[in-house]
Amino acid sequence: MPATARKKPAKRRRSPIQSRGQATVDAIVEAAAQILARKGPAAATTNAVAARAGVSIGTLYQYFADREALLQEIGRRHVAEMQAVLAAALTGIDGLALPAAVDRLVAAIVAMHRVAPRLHQALHQSLARDHLDTIDAFEVAVEAMVSHALASRDELDLAHPALTATVLVRGLGGLIRTTLRREPERLDDPALALAMRAMILGTLGESRRRT
Amino acid sequence: MPATARKKPAKRRRSPIQSRGQATVDAIVEAAAQILARKGPAAATTNAVAARAGVSIGTLYQYFADREALLQEIGRRHVAEMQAVLAAALTGIDGLALPAAVDRLVAAIVAMHRVAPRLHQALHQSLARDHLDTIDAFEVAVEAMVSHALASRDELDLAHPALTATVLVRGLGGLIRTTLRREPERLDDPALALAMRAMILGTLGESRRRT
DNA sequence: AAGGAAGATGAGCCTTTGCTCAGATCCTCG
DNA sequence: CGAGGATCTGAGCAAAGGCTCATCTTCCTT
Known part of the structure; x- marks a missing residue:
């Protein structure tokens, strides 16, 4: 020594x-x-x-x-970037009326997934099971954020804001990820944005306390 | 020689x-x-x-x-099994009233994803990009099937059945896959099934020809 | 029952890849 | 300027894994 x-x-x-x-x-x-x-x-x-x-x-x-550590670091940076994009796309949304807020939300979620879709997918594929935590934690945080935003709008009168948030975030996320992988150009299609809007509004309407 | x-x-x-x-x-x-x-x-x-x-x-x-060929064969068999499960879970759905049909659809999609979730995920991770076709083709077929089913129900009066089908199938698929990976036990939660139901009904309602 | 095809074996070749180490080079600061 | 820490180098080790081939065994056919 x-x-x-x-x-x-x-x-x-x-x-x-x-x-x-x-x-x-x-x-x-x-x-x-x-x-x-x-x-x-x-x-x-x-x-x-x-x-x-x-x-x-x-x-x-x-x-x-080791290699894993490098991948983890990439994951950390990527999540930070997504977070930043999302936050930027959501500023001032509280002040908006419902329809406008939904449009903004759609745009924000799409923008977030656009950050680096190939990288995002590659990370999901290559990170060992134990190290997906960073990404998972972020997704959980997003759900919590949306849940809170939904709960604070009395007009929505949701029976279970958290549950609705989970369904919306995971549903939209899956929709966007699948589309991004199979028909990336379609994410620019205004019709798709409208369809997402319809999905959100419909889901919110159907999830009210008293239907 | x-x-x-x-x-x-x-x-x-x-x-x-x-x-x-x-x-x-x-x-x-x-x-x-x-x-x-x-x-x-x-x-x-x-x-x-x-x-x-x-x-x-x-x-x-x-x-x-080679190894890839083996993986492809597994993929083929897996898709066939999912297809069988889905078909079985959907028999006779045409005869049902809307609410019951939706419940049945939810159950069917959940059942389909339950077939072998770990394997499903592993295949997505390990199949080379060029060989995801088998799986993709199946997903496309499912969307087409749902699209057709939606279009044939006049009561729904959808503006764009295919688009709505895409949103629903990909959205539900993503929701289920994410949940399966992060909180598998939750798929048995009746509340989640209700939330999915609300999402479907709401989306359908909001996607009518004249809103 | 004999011949040949179908099926099975497994030691080991060869490539790839993660990673180490003994030192060379660059900076900073007194 | 010179010491010492920070940084960088890259040949190559060791492990791992895909895959081959010369050979043996089992089964069918006539």
């Missing part, structure tokens, strides 16, 4: 201290995200990522304990 | 002729499906599958050109 006793690097990750290091980390994460989105999880080998990022594999492993 | 000139085995798959061979193929497919469902795509190595099926790897490769 050397004189300078290293503390056991339980996670052998070094946090970048100089700005150069930070740039390297960013380059690695970005390269990985690109490969993941364009060629899928299988193509995102550590060597390929390092090559694309323009660094050596050794450097990659200086900052990430 | 031997005297008996082999025709080039472009796809080196041998179709079983004796019943023994058929049994072997079934054992292999079943073993693979089990591993896929229980431990995920990564664990479904060809060697592991052969071991679980109780045959040697050589035998596996006698019937399947």
